[in-house]
Every structure is written in C-alpha cells, then in structure tokens.
Amino acid sequence: MTATTTTTVTTTSGGHCSKSYRRGGGCGGGVMLIASILVLSVHYGHAQDFGYDGEKGPSHWGEQYNSCTGKHQSPININSLDVKKVNLPPLVFQGFNVAPKETNLTNNGHTVVVTMDSEVTPTVSGGPLAGMYEYSQLHFHWGDNDTFGSEDMIDNHRFPMELHIVFFKQEYKNARTALNHPDGLTVLAFFYEIAPVDNPMYDEFIALLGNVTGSHLSARFETPPSLKDLLAEDLLHYYTYDGSLTTPPCSEVVTWIDFKEPILLSHAQVQAFRALEDEEGHPLTHNFRPVQPLGDRVVLYNTDELIKQVELDEEHPPEPEGVDTNKLDTHKSASEEAKSPKDPSNRKQPRNDAVSILPGTTRWTLLIVALTLISTIVQC
Numbered sequence: 001m002t003a004t005t006t007t008t009v010t011t012t013s014g015g016h017c018s019k020s021y022r023r024g025g026g027c028g029g030g031v032m033l034i035a036s037i038l039v040l041s042v043h044y045g046h047a048q049d050f051g052y053d054g055e056k057g058p059s060h061w062g063e064q065y066n067s068c069t070g071k072h073q074s075p076i077n078i079n080s081l082d083v084k085k086v087n088l089p090p091l092v093f094q095g096f097n098v099a100p101k102e103t104n105l106t107n108n109g110h111t112v113v114v115t116m117d118s119e120v121t122p123t124v125s126g127g128p129l130a131g132m133y134e135y136s137q138l139h140f141h142w143g144d145n146d147t148f149g150s151e152d153m154i155d156n157h158r159f160p161m162e163l164h165i166v167f168f169k170q171e172y173k174n175a176r177t178a179l180n181h182p183d184g185l186t187v188l189a190f191f192y193e194i195a196p197v198d199n200p201m202y203d204e205f206i207a208l209l210g211n212v213t214g215s216h217l218s219a220r221f222e223t224p225p226s227l228k229d230l231l232a233e234d235l236l237h238y239y240t241y242d243g244s245l246t247t248p249p250c251s252e253v254v255t256w257i258d259f260k261e262p263i264l265l266s267h268a269q270v271q272a273f274r275a276l277e278d279e280e281g282h283p284l285t286h287n288f289r290p291v292q293p294l295g296d297r298v299v300l301y302n303t304d305e306l307i308k309q310v311e312l313d314e315e316h317p318p319e320p321e322g323v324d325t326n327k328l329d330t331h332k333s334a335s336e337e338a339k340s341p342k343d344p345s346n347r348k349q350p351r352n353d354a355v356s357i358l359p360g361t362t363r364w365t366l367l368i369v370a371l372t373l374i375s376t377i378v379q380c
C-alpha cells in the first residue's frame with residue numbers, strides 16, 4: 001500500500017475544468033469556488049527514492065528505510081489451511097454508499113490514487129478494529145500481465161490486481177501522524193479477477209486513466225462513484241493480520257483486512273492500468289512488493305462457519321445453566337449404570353447367575369411351588 005495525506009486548498013477559478021490537469025495548476029475561467037486536492041506522499045521528499053526494479057527495487061528499500069527489514073512486514077502469503085477461524089464482531093461501514101461531492105484520480109508515479117471530498121467521510125469500525133477509522137485514499141497494485149500483480153497472495157496464488165483502501169484511526173487526526181502508532185492505519189484490501197465482460201461500475205474510472213498517463217497528472221470524475229460501487233458484495237468473509245505499509249517507509253502500523261470475494265474486471269480494464277507511466281516516463285507495468293515472512297504472526301479468517309455450528313448445537317436440548325459439562329457427563333454415566341440391570345445386552349450382566357436375573361415375583365412363585373411340593377411329599 002501507499003499512504004498519502006490529503007490537503008484541501010481553496011482556490012478561485014471558474015468555467016469548466018478539463019478532466020485532466022497538472023496539480024497546482026488550477027483551471028482558468030470565471031468565478032467558482034473549488035477544492036483542489038493535493039496528494040502528498042507521507043514520505044514526501046523521498047517519494048522518488050523507491051521503485052520496483054534494479055537499484056530502487058524492493059530488495060534495496062531497507063538500505064534507506066529501517067522498517068522495511070522488520071519482522072511484521074507486508075505483503076504476505078496467506079495459507080488458508082493455516083489460519084485461525086474466528087467470529088469477529090461485524091465490520092461497520094459508514095458513508096460507503098454516499099457519492100462524494102468530488103473525486104479525483106492522480107498518477108503519483110507509483111500508482112493511481114483516488115481521493116474524495118465528501119459531506120460524509122467514509123469510516124470503518126468493528127471487526128478486528130478498536131476504534132473508528134477514517135477514509136484517507138485508495139490505490140492499486142498490478143502486474144505485467146493477468147497472472148500476477150496482487151501484493152498479498154492466497155495459497156501462493158497472485159491475483160492480477162489489488163485494491164487498497166487506506167483508513168487512519170480518527171483519534172490520530174490524519175494519516176501522517178497515524179504512522180507513529182501501531183494501530184494507526186487499517187487497509188481494506190480487495191483482489192481482482194478477470195471476467196469476460198467489463199465491470200460497468202469502473203467505466204468512468206478506466207476512461208479517466210487515459211487522462212493521467214503521465215506522472216503527477218490528475219483527473220476529476222464527472223459522476224463520482226460511492227465506495228460501495230467499487231467493492232465486492234461479500235464483506236463478511238475476510239482474512240486479517242497485523243502488517244505494514246507495502247511501500248517505504250514500510251511502517252508496521254497496518255491492520256490488514258483482505259476480503260475473500262474478488263472484484264471482477266475485464267482484461268481490457270486491467271490492461272488500462274499498465275499504460276500509466278512512472279516518474280521517469282517508463283511504463284508502470286508492475287508495482288507490487290514481493291511477499292515477506294509471516295514470522296510469529298497468526299492470520300485470522302472471519303467466517304460464519306462457527307455460528308452455524310452453534311446453531312446445530314442448539315438443536316440438542318439445552319444444558320442446565322451452571323452445570324459443569326464434565327459433571328453432567330458423569331451424571332449421564334451413573335444414569336446409564338442404573339439402567340444397566342434392565343438391559344439384557346449389558347456386558348456387565350452376570351449371565352451365569354440364573355436366579356439373579358429373575359424378577360422378585362418369579363422367585364417368590366418358585367419358593368411357593370417348592371414348599372407345596374415338599375408339603376405334598378410330606379403328605380404322601
């Protein structure tokens with residue numbers, strides 16, 4: 001992921017802005033108050049110092065940024081057979097279905113970043129999160145072709161592209177100061193898969209990519225999409241773990257939430273990202289970091305599976321409250337012991353004691369018959 005902060009600067013301009021403009025250049029014409037978005041890298045001043053190949057590549061990031069050699073780095077490969085299944089509290093999404101007043105798209109030389117100016121700033125809370133997290137920006141990671149491009153992997157599988165929606169913890173005020181706290185950021189991550197047809201929700205987005213091919217170009221949406229428009233539907237099943245920014249300074253401050261259901265885009269839609277250019281004017285064909293060691297971390301998988309098991313359990317008669325299960329099991333055994341004399345198949349039954357298995361009334365009957373016989377004999 002790439003963390004950025006957003007600064008809103010009020011400028012006076014007018015007329016209709018072109019869809020594409022240089023940051024800080026403004027738009028000519030009459031009088032109109034607009035918000036111009038400046039996207040500044042958190043590591044401003046060093047933003048040019050990293051890339052994805054050669055001497056600027058990921059294997060050299062640690063030379064300038066200590067955190068990049070940390071023990072809890074991202075991305076990782078998630079082994080779905082080695083996760084801890086959990087039922088976390090529901091994630092709470094607020095403002096996700098509200099179309100922003102203004103949405104801008106910027107090629108920052110490393111990725112394309114989407115910033116929003118909305119009356120209702122999207123927030124996320126619940127799930128693995130303690131506290132409220134506020135939307136900062138979203139961006140993407142992709143590869144040279146459709147066989148790779150995502151950062152996190154699932155069972156050693158790379159998806160062609162990955163979406164990172166970056167949120168900072170509200171109490172830390174902004175993304176920059178949030179970097180100083182281990183719980184400073186959360187990133188909602190979605191994988192993409194290739195579908196045979198275009199995803200119509202991404203139509204304008206993909207069209208605007210053509211206006212920001214060059215590094216530091218920005219474009220404005222005519223019809224800003226809501227966040228929900230860009231996401232998958234299933235927001236219940238996800239992996240979550242503690243990790244880092246996937247770009248320098250690699251700060252280990254991110255609660256990752258990787259949703260299982262991918263978003264579908266056509267090959268042509270993903271291909272449009274590969275036409276962007278980096279700072280040096282070269283095609284930005286790939287911008288994903290290799291996976292890092294999991295170390296001592298445990299990846300959680302949120303599922304409703306355990307809830308179903310609880311429901312199944314409820315089909316059995318509820319156990320009395322306050323009764324220890326072990327004691328209850330002992331009680332059941334004692335009860336079965338009590339029933340055992342009536343069970344002819346019980347192996348504890350002393351089958352060789354013919355008398356003992358006869359009911360008491362039968363025993364009395366035999367005694368009476370015997371006494372009668374003796375009496376008869378005596379009488380005879």
Ligand SMILES: [Zn+2]
Pocket residue numbers: 001002139140141164246
């Ligand atoms: Zn990212």
